[in-house]
Amino acid sequence: xxxxxxxxxxxxxxxxxxxxxxxxxxxxxxxxxxxxxxxxxxxxxxxxxxxxxxxxxxxxxxxxxxxxxxxxxxxxxxxxxxxxxxxxxxxxxxxxxxxxxxxxxxxxxxxxxx
Amino acid sequence: xxxxxxxxxxxxxxxxxxxxxxxxxxxxxxxxxxxxxxxxxxxxxxxxxxxxxxxxxxxxxxxxxxxxxxxxxxxxxxxxxxxxxxxxxxxxxxxxxxxxxxxxxxxxxxx
Numbered sequence: 175x176x177x178x179x180x181x182x183x184x185x186x187x188x189x190x191x192x193x194x195x196x197x198x199x200x201x202x203x204x205x206x207x208x209x210x211x212x213x214x215x216x217x218x219x220x221x222x223x224x225x226x227x228x229x230x231x232x233x234x235x236x237x238x239x240x241x242x243x244x245x246x247x248x249x250x251x252x253x254x255x256x257x258x259x260x261x262x263x264x265x266x267x268x269x270x271x272x273x274x275x276x277x278x279x280x281x282x283x284x285x286x287x288x
Numbered sequence: 289x290x291x292x293x294x295x296x297x298x299x300x301x302x303x304x305x306x307x308x309x310x311x312x313x314x315x316x317x318x319x320x321x322x323x324x325x326x327x328x329x330x331x332x333x334x335x336x337x338x339x340x341x342x343x344x345x346x347x348x349x350x351x352x353x354x355x356x357x358x359x360x361x362x363x364x365x366x367x368x369x370x371x372x373x374x375x376x377x378x379x380x381x382x383x384x385x386x387x388x389x390x391x392x393x394x395x396x397x398x399x
Contacts, residue, residue: 178330205385216292216376217331217389224385232386264330276321277378277387279330 177201178280180265186286187255195250195283197265205268206248207232207277208240210261217264223248255287290315294377294390302398307364309393311377319380320360321387322351326373334375335362367397 181196197206204225209217209232219232223242237259239251252259262284266277294311301307311320319338323331335346337353337360344351348365360377377390 209389214391216294216391217378219386219388222385230385266330276333276336279323279332281328281330 178265178267178278180263180280180283182283183281184284186288187252188288189255189257191255192251192253193255193285194252195263195265195285197248197250197280199246199248199265199267199278201267201269201278202245203267203269203278204245205275205277206242207266207268208238208248208250209264209266210234210259211264211282212261220250220263257287259285260287261285290379290381290388292377292379292388292390294393296393297391298394298396300396300398301367303367303369305367307367307371307395308361309363309375310359310361311379311390312359313379313388314358315381316357317379318357318382319387320351320353321378321380322349322360322362323376323378324373325376325392331376364395367395369397369399371395372397 179198207222208220218234221240223229226245229240241249262282265280268275268277322334325331335351342353350363352361374392376392378387380387
């Protein structure tokens with residue numbers, strides 16, 4: 175029972191490179207979220223999805239794109255990485271019952287941009 | 289975005305002591321959640337609160353949804369070394385699909 179799996183766990187990029195972070199869930203949850211966590215700032219929402227084929231912007235969406243082509247996967251893309259995007263990225267999911275339901279988190283992707 | 293103030297920022301306590309932390313917002317929230325995060329891992333849900341005044345326990349942990357809907361409290365009784373970690377509050381306003389997170393309280397338990 176994997177729950178929420180994030181791939182990769184660690185990555186180092188050079189400024190300007192692109193990459194995609196993958197979040198996969200096996201709980202059949204409708205809602206999926208991407209957060210970034212920076213020291214002293216807690217978790218900030220980047221983008222989220224309320225169902226397959228839908229996406230919406232969160233608090234800090236600039237520089238990121240997302241896609242939810244399959245219900246179980248939520249992809250976060252960085253088209254041209256910048257040092258300010260160095261962070262720990264967390265994916266979370268919530269059940270069909272509603273967006274107020276508690277979110278279940280993956281273990282994070284640690285991304286460094288040089 | 290919404291501002292959630294979590295205090296204290298850090299705590300150093302002796303094993304066996306009780307712990308209290310709180311979270312306040314500038315606006316009214318519909319739902320409050322409390323999470324714990326261990327190093328190198330994602331946050332894990334401790335307690336969920338859905339009604340003003342609600343008091344909910346999970347073992348040695350007790351959380352309350354403030355009556356004003358602008359705050360929430362978490363208490364840990366008889367702390368043990370495995371309580372070490374960062375505790376986050378999260379609140380959701382009445383409209384929208386988003387939770388807003390506090391900046392965390394780092395707890396260190398000294399054996």
